[in-house]
Amino acid sequence: MxxxxxISFSFFPCVFPECYYNGDAGFSVSPLLFGGLxxxxxxxxxxxxxxxxIGKALAKDMGLxxxxxxxxxxxxxxGTLAEIIARVGQTEFRHxxxxxxxxLQLDNSVISPGGSVIYGPxxxxxxxxxxxxxxxxxxxxxxxxxxxxxxxxxxxxAPGQTLLDLYNERCPLYEQYAHIIxxxxxxxxxxxxxxxxxxx
Numbered sequence: 001m002x003x004x005x006x007i008s009f010s011f012f013p014c015v016f017p018e019c020y021y022n023g024d025a026g027f028s029v030s031p032l033l034f035g036g037l038x039x040x041x042x043x044x045x046x047x048x049x050x051x052x053x054i055g056k057a058l059a060k061d062m063g064l065x066x067x068x069x070x071x072x073x074x075x076x077x078x079g080t081l082a083e084i085i086a087r088v089g090q091t092e093f094r095h096x097x098x099x100x101x102x103x104l105q106l107d108n109s110v111i112s113p114g115g116s117v118i119y120g121p122x123x124x125x126x127x128x129x130x131x132x133x134x135x136x137x138x139x140x141x142x143x144x145x146x147x148x149x150x151x152x153x154x155x156x157x158a159p160g161q162t163l164l165d166l167y168n169e170r171c172p173l174y175e176q177y178a179h180i181i182x183x184x185x186x187x188x189x190x191x192x193x194x195x196x197x198x199x200x
Contacts, residue, residue: 039062039064039107039108039131039132040106040107040108040109040110040111040130040131040132041058041064041109041110041111041131041132041134041196041200042110042111042112042113042127042131042132042133042134043055043058043110043111043112043113043134043136044113044115044117044118044133044134044135044136044174044177044178045115045135045136045137045138045174045184046115046138046143046167046170046171046174047114047115047143047147047150047153047155048138048142048143048146048147049115049136049137049138049143049146049184050136050184050189050192051068051112051113051115051136052066052068052112053189054112054136054189054192054193054196055067055068055110055111055112056110057189057190057193058110058193058196058197059109059110061193061197062110062197063108064108064109064110065106065108065109065110066109066110066112067104067106067109067110067111067112068112069097069100069101069104069111069112069113069114069117070112070113070114072100072104073096073097073100073114076100077096081093081114081153082153084096085156090156093156094116094119094120094156097113097114097116097117097119097120097123098117098119098120098122098123099123100123101113101117101120101123101124101126101127102120102122102123102125102126103126104126104127104130105130106130109131111127111131113127115155115170116155116156116170118170118173118174118176118177119173124177127177128177128179132179132180132200133177133178133179133180134178134179134180134182134196134199135174135175135177135178135180135181135182136182136184136192137171137174137181137182137183137184138184138185139185140164140167142184142185143163143167144163144164147163150163180196180199180200182195182196182199
């Protein structure tokens with residue numbers, strides 16, 4: 001005989017799972033946020049800040065699903081980011097990126113969008129509405145040290161723009177849209193995951 005017993009921890013001012021017992025299946029958990037709302041977390045930051053890697057580690061740690069929205073763009077439009085940009089141009093790519101991120105419908109997920117997502121106000125308004133937005137803040141020196149072939153990564157530059165120009169242009173936008181700003185210089189993946197969980 002199968003039965004459910006629900007135990008809610010929503011009266012705590014932080015993240016706890018709702019647990020339920022399902023007969024022989026034992027206890028199951030569904031991650032929830034603040035009084036029963038479904039949880040999503042969005043990680044934003046410069047290329048090289050570790051959004052995808054940290055997103056996967058955070059999702060595993062919290063029992064959530066990891067989604068890299070750049071891979072979703074590649075799936076929908078056929079090709080790598082670099083190939084799509086070469087085919088449609090930077091302006092149209094930014095439109096594609098905004099539309100994909102503005103229409104994500106997810107529950108219990110860690111979302112890792114591309115670094116240029118902050119140029120799309122519609123996308124950022126949607127991500128702020130459905131998730132807690134965490135800015136993985138790195139100094140310019142750490143960003144420059146980590147990045148390899150920028151074109152292969154699908155990083156979009158204006159003509160004549162340098163990486164430092166791009167960094168200075170984007171950082172205020174990351175700060176503007178973030179619910180949480182997390183300094184990450186010198187921190188390991190595990191440390192960053194713990195910091196995010198503490199700050200949610």
